[in-house]
Amino acid sequence: xxxxxxxxATGLGLAGLYFLLASGLSLIFGLxxxxxxxxxxxxxxxxxxxxxxxxxxxxxxxxxxxxxxxxAAAAVGIVSGVLVERxxxxxxxxxxxxxxxxxxxxxxxxxxxxxxxxxxDPRLLTQPDWFIRTTxxxxxxxxxxxxxxxxVAVLFLVxxxxxxxxxxxGLIIRAGVENPSMVRALGIDVSRSFTLVFAVxxxxxxxxxxxxxxxxxxVSPSLGTSQLIFAFIxxxxxxxxxxxxxxxxxxxxxxxxxxxxxxxxxxxxxxxxVVLLALVLLVRPQGLMGKALA
Amino acid sequence: xxxLVIFLVVAGLLAVTPFVPLxxxxxxxxxxxxxxxxxxxxxxxxxxxxxxxYDIIFGITGLLSFGHALPFALGVxxxxxxxxxxxxxxxxxxxxxLLAGLAVxxxxxxxxxxTSGVAFAMVTLAFAEAFSLLVLTDxxxxxxxxxxxxxxxxxxxxxxxxxxxxxxxxxxxxxLAVFTYLVARRVVTSRAGRVFEAxxxxxxxxxxxxxxxxxxxxxxxxxxxxxxxxxGSVYLLVVRGANVGTTTPDFTLxxxxxxxxxxxxxxxxxxxxxxxxxxxxxxLSAVAxxxxxxxxxxxxxxxxxxxxxVLGTLFVVLVLYVPGGxxxxxxxxxxx
Numbered sequence: 001x002x003x004x005x006x007x008x009a010t011g012l013g014l015a016g017l018y019f020l021l022a023s024g025l026s027l028i029f030g031l032x033x034x035x036x037x038x039x040x041x042x043x044x045x046x047x048x049x050x051x052x053x054x055x056x057x058x059x060x061x062x063x064x065x066x067x068x069x070x071x072a073a074a075a076v077g078i079v080s081g082v083l084v085e086r087x088x089x090x091x092x093x094x095x096x097x098x099x100x101x102x103x104x105x106x107x108x109x110x111x112x113x114x115x116x117x118x119x120x121d122p123r124l125l126t127q128p129d130w131f132i133r134t135t136x137x138x139x140x141x142x143x144x145x146x147x148x149x150x151x152v153a154v155l156f157l158v159x160x161x162x163x164x165x166x167x168x169x170g171l172i173i174r175a176g177v178e179n180p181s182m183v184r185a186l187g188i189d190v191s192r193s194f195t196l197v198f199a200v201x202x203x204x205x206x207x208x209x210x211x212x213x214x215x216x217x218x219v220s221p222s223l224g225t226s227q228l229i230f231a232f233i234x235x236x237x238x239x240x241x242x243x244x245x246x247x248x249x250x251x252x253x254x255x256x257x258x259x260x261x262x263x264x265x266x267x268x269x270x271x272x273x274v275v276l277l278a279l280v281l282l283v284r285p286q287g288l289m290g291k292a293l294a
Numbered sequence: 295x296x297x298l299v300i301f302l303v304v305a306g307l308l309a310v311t312p313f314v315p316l317x318x319x320x321x322x323x324x325x326x327x328x329x330x331x332x333x334x335x336x337x338x339x340x341x342x343x344x345x346x347x348y349d350i351i352f353g354i355t356g357l358l359s360f361g362h363a364l365p366f367a368l369g370v371x372x373x374x375x376x377x378x379x380x381x382x383x384x385x386x387x388x389x390x391x392l393l394a395g396l397a398v399x400x401x402x403x404x405x406x407x408x409t410s411g412v413a414f415a416m417v418t419l420a421f422a423e424a425f426s427l428l429v430l431t432d433x434x435x436x437x438x439x440x441x442x443x444x445x446x447x448x449x450x451x452x453x454x455x456x457x458x459x460x461x462x463x464x465x466x467x468x469x470l471a472v473f474t475y476l477v478a479r480r481v482v483t484s485r486a487g488r489v490f491e492a493x494x495x496x497x498x499x500x501x502x503x504x505x506x507x508x509x510x511x512x513x514x515x516x517x518x519x520x521x522x523x524x525x526g527s528v529y530l531l532v533v534r535g536a537n538v539g540t541t542t543p544d545f546t547l548x549x550x551x552x553x554x555x556x557x558x559x560x561x562x563x564x565x566x567x568x569x570x571x572x573x574x575x576x577x578l579s580a581v582a583x584x585x586x587x588x589x590x591x592x593x594x595x596x597x598x599x600x601x602x603x604v605l606g607t608l609f610v611v612l613v614l615y616v617p618g619g620x621x622x623x624x625x626x627x628x629x630x
Binding site for chain 1: 358405408409412413415416417419420421423424427428430431432433543544547550551554593596597599600601602603605606607608609610613614617
């Protein structure tokens with residue numbers, strides 16, 4: 001029983017990371033039909049920003065310092081997202097395949113760039129003591145960091161849903177996901193929303209990177225790209241463009257992965273997730289809560 | 295006619311390369327006919343063939359598959375595993391793994407082609423990733439995991455064994471490239487090939503004209519996968535082992551980069567892209583450690599000595615400014 005609780009908590013921590021990485025992908029794809037293969041780089045960039053803050057600002061105690069690190073990771077993520085959309089993606093509007101190719105090249109170059117600057121060896125992240133301590137839940141000693149990651153992801157989920165439901169920008173994004181040409185016909189500049197979703201996606205991925213550095217005990221250039229495949233699976237299972245679907249799918253995928261790894265056979269978790277994807281596509285090609293795929 | 299002459303000249307020049315004792319400065323440290331350089335060239339030729347096979351599905355039929363590493367890796371691993379565990383000789387193992395690759399492609403292709411567009415890309419990516427993870431975690435302790443599997447050399451014919459015979463392997467790679475190109479050419483110019491192109495241009499219209507796109511898409515997927523499996527069998531000999539790197543999604547993206555680099559939708563463009571990519575990834579790091587780049591400040595010389603940084607950046611520039619790839623630069627020059 002106690003091991004079950006531990007696995008579940010670990011799975012929920014991983015679900016938080018998947019959600020932070022996948023929700024941006026899902027929104028970007030839902031609105032712009034751009035599959036952003038450079039998204040993993042945003043994640044790693046956030047991780048490095050957090051690592052840099054934790055490593056260089058010694059004056060601040062480690063708890064508040066981690067808060068600064070997350071804010072820095074979010075800021076760096078926003079800047080990367082806006083730069084990529086404004087500087088590169090924007091030049092190729094209407095050419096979906098070219099946009100995908102562009103993000104592929106960008107992702108490859110960005111990972112190599114980080115490798116050259118920070119080396120391919122993982123950089124260890126200084127963590128506040130509280131993260132490493134455990135909390136006793138139903139007899140299991142759960143590391144606090146897992147709970148923190150899940151908690152932060154839930155906060156961002158609620159924030160994102162409120163943003164989409166209650167603000168004008170959110171309204172335009174939701175309408176744009178439904179029918180971009182209609183939104184344009186009503187005289188609204190959808191392209192500003194494009195920059196906005198890239199900024200939001202970059203921010204979520206950046207925060208995810210900071211938390212991912214905690215979860216995986218360090219930052220390496222492939223921090224995000226190694227998780228990107230699972231983020232894609234989460235996006236497809238959840239349904240493209242649906243934030244709630246992404247959240248549900250993130251939990252489903254990560255728990256499947258962790259349970260299979262621990263109860264059936266080590267290493268089969270990732271394979272089982274792919275099988276899950278195939279099953280969902282056969283039964284429900286549009287995903288759990290998504291619009292029909294083009 | 296002109297096309298045939300160019301083809302024969304290029305193939306002829308490549309065929310006599312092992313007899314040329316000249317060196318190409320900067321790019322190669324040794325003479326062109328040294329085993330080391332021939333191995334680099336052989337690997338580039340296999341990648342050229344692989345790029346041509348991918349062009350059939352991506353450039354010609356317009357299906358964005360992110361799983362082309364899978365049939366290639368099945369060729370690499372299948373051939374090696376059959377030689378190690380079933381004791382088959384190399385040619386038999388290559389043929390059996392080709393058939394196995396086709397069988398896998400029928401099943402996965404039928405599932406994946408239920409989707410289209412980006413969903414198809416993601417599904418194929420997921421299948422390839424599943425195999426990659428299977429090799430990496432190696433639950434049956436036979437696949438070699440991260441270390442890879444050295445080629446079972448006792449099953450390989452003498453002709454292709456050892457460093458002395460590198461030139462024979464080179465010719466095998468050249469034969470593969472020529473064969474793949476000719477098959478692809480034949481496919482593309484056939485009636486079915488016309489339908490492939492029509493599907494790329496406008497799938498609903500193909501349907502409207504009374505043809506079911508699905509069998510054609512599956513055929514394109516099968517032909518490309520079969521050729522890729524063959525490429526894998528030859529690649530096993532060239533690099534003398536099965537490496538987990540050939541199974542990863544990164545490798546699939548590399549194939550995509552090769553095709554776009556050369557020019558998607560043009561078979562010879564894809565071949566050039568694969569060849570250039572093969573040479574660049576293997577030799578760029580050597581070029582980048584040259585004095586000219588070493589004298590630059592660290593923050594700049596570091597990234598420039600990363601082949602993938604240079605290739606990725608080059609790729610972004612090509613996508614932005616030269617959508618047709620390297621082959622478009624050529625035809626662009628001809629026009630002006």
